[in-house]
Amino acid sequence: MECLNAPATKINAMQRRSFLAASSLWLANSTYGIERDTTAQRRVAVIGHTGRGNYGHGLDVVWKRIPEAQIVAVADGNAAGLAKELKKLGVDQGYTDFRKMLAEVKPEFVSVAPRHADQHHDMALAAIESGVKGLYVEKPFCRTPAEADSLIAACKEHHAKLAVAHRNRYHPTLAQIDKVIDSGELGKLLQIRGRGKGDRRGGGEDLWVLGSHILNLIHYFAGAPTSCSATMLLNGKPVSARDVQPGAEGLGPLAANELHARYETKKGIVAYYDSIANDDTGGNAYCLQLIGSKGIVTLHIDRDPVAHLTPGNPFHPTSTPRPWIPITTAGVGMPESQPEKVAEVHNHVLAVRDLIEAVDRDREPLCGVHDGALTVEMICAVFESHRQGGKSVQFPLQERGNALEKL
Numbered sequence: 001m002e003c004l005n006a007p008a009t010k011i012n013a014m015q016r017r018s019f020l021a022a023s024s025l026w027l028a029n030s031t032y033g034i035e036r037d038t039t040a041q042r043r044v045a046v047i048g049h050t051g052r053g054n055y056g057h058g059l060d061v062v063w064k065r066i067p068e069a070q071i072v073a074v075a076d077g078n079a080a081g082l083a084k085e086l087k088k089l090g091v092d093q094g095y096t097d098f099r100k101m102l103a104e105v106k107p108e109f110v111s112v113a114p115r116h117a118d119q120h121h122d123m124a125l126a127a128i129e130s131g132v133k134g135l136y137v138e139k140p141f142c143r144t145p146a147e148a149d150s151l152i153a154a155c156k157e158h159h160a161k162l163a164v165a166h167r168n169r170y171h172p173t174l175a176q177i178d179k180v181i182d183s184g185e186l187g188k189l190l191q192i193r194g195r196g197k198g199d200r201r202g203g204g205e206d207l208w209v210l211g212s213h214i215l216n217l218i219h220y221f222a223g224a225p226t227s228c229s230a231t232m233l234l235n236g237k238p239v240s241a242r243d244v245q246p247g248a249e250g251l252g253p254l255a256a257n258e259l260h261a262r263y264e265t266k267k268g269i270v271a272y273y274d275s276i277a278n279d280d281t282g283g284n285a286y287c288l289q290l291i292g293s294k295g296i297v298t299l300h301i302d303r304d305p306v307a308h309l310t311p312g313n314p315f316h317p318t319s320t321p322r323p324w325i326p327i328t329t330a331g332v333g334m335p336e337s338q339p340e341k342v343a344e345v346h347n348h349v350l351a352v353r354d355l356i357e358a359v360d361r362d363r364e365p366l367c368g369v370h371d372g373a374l375t376v377e378m379i380c381a382v383f384e385s386h387r388q389g390g391k392s393v394q395f396p397l398q399e400r401g402n403a404l405e406k407l
Contacts, residue, residue: 203257
């Protein structure tokens with residue numbers, strides 16, 4: 001079935017972080033994030049795939065929260081799933097072939113929604129080449145640096161803007177955390193530590209599915225990585241070629257139920273990422289910690305409040321408990337004054353608003369194609385370092401594929 005009609009100037013790392021922080025504050029204090037005629041309709045198409053990642057974490061319904069957006073068509077290779085999605089979104093025009101949809105409907109914006117990473121490259125590339133101006137793509141962005149290179153080149157050639165759904169990068173509270181760092185309240189930023197969720201997926205799968213959020217934030221706070229050294233273990237032993245299997249959710253070759261990675265960064269801050277399957281933390285270790293000489297900021301992904309400050313030298317004993325002070329969009333220890341904006345982080349509205357503005361003002365989204373590509377490269381650097389016996393590998397990686405294929 002082809003168609004189904006159903007009713008119903010180059011800047012440095014510090015300047016970049018300042019730009020992102022200012023943009024986050026501006027988004028937080030703006031009604032819509034862009035100034036335009038909201039009666040003008042923006043034509044949107046949604047690409048999903050029932051049974052192969054479905055529609056991600058709400059990348060379909062977010063457009064219904066944008067008054068000026070009109071979802072004009074949906075593509076889903078599963079006919080039964082497509083019928084359900086059309087009813088869910090109240091859309092009449094559906095396709096089982098996303099390329100045919102793109103050619104006939106010619107949308108301005110597209111959500112590439114499936115969770116499965118093996119779906120993203122071909123869907124995004126087809127959308128870019130069809131003339132789509134703005135794409136919102138579920139994470140993990142794609143499977144290899146080579147796939148990311150392809151999409152970067154396509155965006156440049158066709159003047160498209162692509163944003164990746166690392167929604168915490170759009171959180172207005174990041175600007176408040178920047179203030180804590182820049183004011184000296186945290187002291188000297190000594191290192192960054194991130195951990196995966198540590199459930200049954202701990203190790204390689206955790207790195208891709210949840211660790212991508214952590215690595216993306218490491219990039220935000222520490223600048224681009226310059227090198228990575230890592231080790232991957234399966235039941236306590238180094239991963240070998242016989243351990244590599246096809247990963248879940250279309251992640252590609254994968255292994256390990258434990259891994260440890262170390263990144264050096266352009267700001268001189270060393271960052272670590274660790275993931276161990278069934279680590280007995282109840283998921284509470286899934287966080288990023290900015291460890292300073294005078295305190296620690298802990299970000300728990302997708303929680304409210306998203307961050308806490310624990311003041312005091314973390315290496316000095318104390319006889320009194322150290323408090324965890326919430327950091328909100330209003331500041332340290334302040335009540336949340338913009339709960340609606342926090343909700344718009346979770347439901348992707350701030351990210352989509354930023355994408356629309358990026359198209360209209362011809363700028364990069366706050367988490368654009370280059371940011372998404374670097375997160376993918378940070379993940380694949382773990383594989384390449386392990387392949388080389390834990391040696392430090394430099395960025396950009398010479399290996400543009402998945403190094404686990406070459407163990």
